[in-house]
Amino acid sequence: MNKKSETRDVYTAVADPTRRKLLQLLAEADELPLHKLTAQFQMGRTAVSKHLAILKDADLVKERKAGRETRFRLNAEPLKEIEDWVSYYTKFWNERAELLRRLLEEEQNET
Amino acid sequence: MNKKSETRDVYTAVADPTRRKLLQLLAEADELPLHKLTAQFQMGRTAVSKHLAILKDADLVKERKAGRETRFRLNAEPLKEIEDWVSYYTKFWNERAELLRRLLEEEQNET
């Protein structure tokens, strides 16, 4: 489904509503196997598995084998790229937000 | 290229690097006609025009006829949805950021 299994574009990974819901489920539950995740959707297991593969390519999830199941865990850090990107545009709708954004930037430079 | 020309999903609109570059060009220049925008890319005018149509469907750009040219202007406000979405995940990589996020939320509730 993707030519290079290197790090896939995080924007594309997040563009699909199914994948965003997957991220949310994993954010709430810490670690979940494929069949539990599949139960939350209308589509079949194979489709969910492919979505997870895309998230994995974007490094947004980690997977780990546990017996006969494969458990998935959220790795939100790549979303930082999106946050950085979108924060540039906040100034166009909110001057106040721009101020806080710069504070946040300073904060992160310290760390 | 899209079935419903009502408001298109902003995540999808922003998933493409060409469209992100378009947003950036418009952010810097306030208002630009199609041919000026096209000059910044390798692809032809038709392709750029289609990307702009997608951005317009997501309400991320406004267009206006000016003589023989069609000028485009950024409307960043729909990006708020992405900012809101991504801010939920900041707590997973940065506790400090989470604090500032809540401050920002309060700030926006006041307005």
Next chain:
DNA sequence: TTGACAGGACACCATATAGTGTCATATTAT
């Protein structure tokens, strides 16, 4: 008034995407 320029509207095309179903295999429970 005659070009040249800007762009809309199509028709067309290759590839990517988001699904499906089936089969094989490892693991767990009875």
Next chain:
DNA sequence: ATAATATGACACTATATGGTGTCCTGTCAA
């Protein structure tokens, strides 16, 4: 030992996506 479960690996399909080229029309300048 056997059956059920969980998943990987394929093969396949319809539609969406991101491009192209061509033709036509409206506008501006010489």
